[in-house]
Amino acid sequence: xxxxxxxxLPLIFLVTSWAVAAAEPTTNLLTWNAAGDRVSAxxxxxxxxxxxxxxxxxxxxxxxxxxxxxxxASVKFKNLPYSEAxxxxxxxxxxxxxxQTNGVARFYVFRTEQARATQVVRAAPDSATDVQxxxxxxxxxxxxxxxxxxxxxxxxxxxxxxxxxxxxxxxxLQFADEDATEAARTKLLANPEVASVQDNYYVDPPxxxxxxxxxxxxxxxxxxxxxxxxxxxxxxGLVDSRLPNLGPQMEPFILERISVAGPxxxxxxxxxxxxxxxxxxxxxxxxxxxxxxxxxxxxxxVFGASTSANTFNVAVGMIAAANKGATxxxxxxxxxxxxxxxxxxxxxxxxxxxAVFAAVGNDAxxxxxxxxxxxxVTAITASERGRLAAYANVGTxxxxxxxxxxxxxxxxxxxxxxxxSVSTAVATGVAAGIADANCAPWSQVxxxxxxxxxxPAP
Numbered sequence: 015x016x017x018x019x020x021x022x023l024p025l026i027f028l029v030t031s032w033a034v035a036a037a038e039p040t041t042n043l044l045t046w047n048a049a050g051d052r053v054s055a056x057x058x059x060x061x062x063x064x065x066x067x068x069x070x071x072x073x074x075x076x077x078x079x080x081x082x083x084x085x086x087a088s089v090k091f092k093n094l095p096y097s098e099a100x101x102x103x104x105x106x107x108x109x110x111x112x113x114q115t116n117g118v119a120r121f122y123v124f125r126t127e128q129a130r131a132t133q134v135v136r137a138a139p140d141s142a143t144d145v146q147x148x149x150x151x152x153x154x155x156x157x158x159x160x161x162x163x164x165x166x167x168x169x170x171x172x173x174x175x176x177x178x179x180x181x182x183x184x185x186x187l188q189f190a191d192e193d194a195t196e197a198a199r200t201k202l203l204a205n206p207e208v209a210s211v212q213d214n215y216y217v218d219p220p221x222x223x224x225x226x227x228x229x230x231x232x233x234x235x236x237x238x239x240x241x242x243x244x245x246x247x248x249x250x251g252l253v254d255s256r257l258p259n260l261g262p263q264m265e266p267f268i269l270e271r272i273s274v275a276g277p278x279x280x281x282x283x284x285x286x287x288x289x290x291x292x293x294x295x296x297x298x299x300x301x302x303x304x305x306x307x308x309x310x311x312x313x314x315x316v317f318g319a320s321t322s323a324n325t326f327n328v329a330v331g332m333i334a335a336a337n338k339g340a341t342x343x344x345x346x347x348x349x350x351x352x353x354x355x356x357x358x359x360x361x362x363x364x365x366x367x368x369a370v371f372a373a374v375g376n377d378a379x380x381x382x383x384x385x386x387x388x389x390x391v392t393a394i395t396a397s398e399r400g401r402l403a404a405y406a407n408v409g410t411x412x413x414x415x416x417x418x419x420x421x422x423x424x425x426x427x428x429x430x431x432x433x434x435s436v437s438t439a440v441a442t443g444v445a446a447g448i449a450d451a452n453c454a455p456w457s458q459v460x461x462x463x464x465x466x467x468x469x470p471a472p
Contacts, residue, residue: 042404046072046096053099057087063224063432064405065103066123066135073121075111077135080124082227083107133224145379147351150214150324152195155355156202157184157209167207171198177326181333182358186214186326215351217316217323219255220287221376223422223429231423234263234293236300239308246453248446250295250311251335251343253328254288256280257313261425264292269310270338274330275318285424288313290431291346291439293422298443302451309446312338316347325353328385332359336368342449342456344442345372345391346435348383360390369456371414371442373434375407383410392460395469396437402470406434414460415469416440441467 042060046053046069057065062085070077073096089102100109110122122131153176158164164185168175172194177186189195202211241247249269256278259265280286292311299307316323316331332343343363360370370391375383386393387410396403396418403418416437421430441463448459 042068044068044072051096052093053096054092054094055087055099055103056090057103060087060404061432062086062123063135069103069121070135075119075121077121077123078131079122079133079135080130081133081225082229083123083125136221145350145377145381147349148216149351150216152189152191153214154187154189154195154199154202155184155212155214155326156187157182157355157358159183159207159209162207167205171201173198177330179326179330179333179355179359181362182355183209184326184329184355184358210354212354213351214355215325215349215353217325217328217347217349219317219321219323220347220435221431221433222287223285223290223424223431226421226428226430229421229428229430231293231421231428232297233423234296234300235305236267236296237306238266238310239306241310242308242450242453246450247339247341248309248450249338249340249342250309250442250446251332251338251340252288252291252295252311252313253316253331253335253343253345254291254313254347255286255317256315257288257292258282258286260289260292263423264296267292267296267309267311269312271313271315272331272334272338273315273318274334275316275320275323275327278315278318283425285422285429287346287431287435288315289424290420290422290429291344291435294420294431294436294439295344295443295446297420297422298416298440299447301444302447304447304451307447307450309450312340323347325349325351325356325384329353329355329359332363332370336363336366340368342369342371342442342446344439345370345385346438348372348375348386350379350381350383352382352387353384356385357388357390360385360388364390367456369445369460371438371445373438374410374412376405376433376435377407378405379407379409381407381409383407386410386412392441394434394438394441396434397470400470402472403434405432408472412469413464414441414467416444416467 043056066077087103112120122128124131173187173189176188202208314331314335316327372386372391374386374395393412395406395412395415397415418437419432420436
């Protein structure tokens with residue numbers, strides 16, 4: 015144990031140094047009185063993109079920004095006209111408010127030319143009460159007792175089976191409409207062959223990476239060693255979006271790609287969310303100063319062609335990764351629906367000594383976020399300069415904090431990603447590196463990470 019701790023320290027130091035390079039943290043506040051066009055703010059190193067998200071939410075404008083701009087705001091004022099407030103918040107950046115004949119006004123933020131402001135900024139939630147679980151309509155997840163004829167049961171209810179988790183005797187049933195769904199729910203709850211009936215919830219897609227100009231991404235110089243003997247083998251299961259080809263630096267680390275949600279025909283000219291998770295993992299593995307590792311990655315697509323995943327498919331994806339040999343699952347996604355099928359899945363994986371690392375979410379919400387909130391999961395949050403990131407959810411108790419920003423190269427361009435999803439990938443990479451270097455079990459690795467990468471106070 016002492017030997018593992020000594021090997022861990024250089025890696026923790028480098029990861030901590032990486033965190034210092036992120037944006038300055040704070041509890042940033044913006045109050046916009048739309049009726050009187052008066053603004054109050056308390057900004058202390060507020061990252062530009064997060065500031066613009068708050069402006070979009072409170073002003074009602076459509077905000078567009080020039081990609082790659084990085085100018086944190088540090089200013090405090092009360093009850094200023096919005097024109098004065100914007101100048102203080104945006105410093106020497108240029109901006110233009112353009113009314114629209116039909117629709118909301120557009121607010122452009124740019125360095126030199128308005129035409130460069132092309133990145134649409136999403137509106138941040140006004141408060142934690144805005145986030146709610148979203149049930150998939152016309153569906154139920156049913157767990158049955160062994161030996162039950164699920165096809166006959168579904169047919170008797172006018173449903174079709176559209177998903178299966180044989181390890182849990184769990185099935186995803188789809189109905190014609192909500193009336194049929196609720197009628198079937200009543201019958202299923204009264205059926206002695208049925209162990210449980212639950213809802214399926216949407217899992218929203220994580221934020222896509224953004225192109226950055228004028229900065230270079232760290233180079234991945236790792237090489238992949240031959241796999242170790244089974245007792246010491248470490249394999250990461252990346253349950254996420256579709257993963258396009260990553261090029262010669264990172265592609266050797268990718269094992270068989272799996273999709274549990276059907277084919278996806280996305281545009282490979284742009285990176286997906288999974289495209290940012292792989293470099294975050296590999297950069298964390300490389301941070302120990304090693305030139306090689308035997309840790310490969312199994313990417314599992316749980317979105318397919320849809321813009322949303324669901325809790326059933328996330329559970330299917332986790333088990334699929336485990337069945338292909340994953341020993342640790344990276345779940346840089348989630349939602350607010352308390353899903354028993356996810357809890358059952360993480361317990362099943364824990365019983366097989368497969369660790370699950372999951373992100374706590376990025377809405378600054380006080381509500382639990384799943385699967386991170388499940389007891390069998392190691393919940394990961396984001397830190398910035400030794401403090402909790404302002405966007406990180408606090409409704410789920412995290413036990414590890416890691417940097418929430420990554421820069422990476424994709425098809426000759428530099429991209430950036432931010433959030434607790436990045437933190438989860440970093441923590442997964444650190445954990446995998448320790449386990450791989452020391453042939454250490456998760457029961458030793460995870461407590462070490464919790465001690466050396468603690469969660470800062472809000």
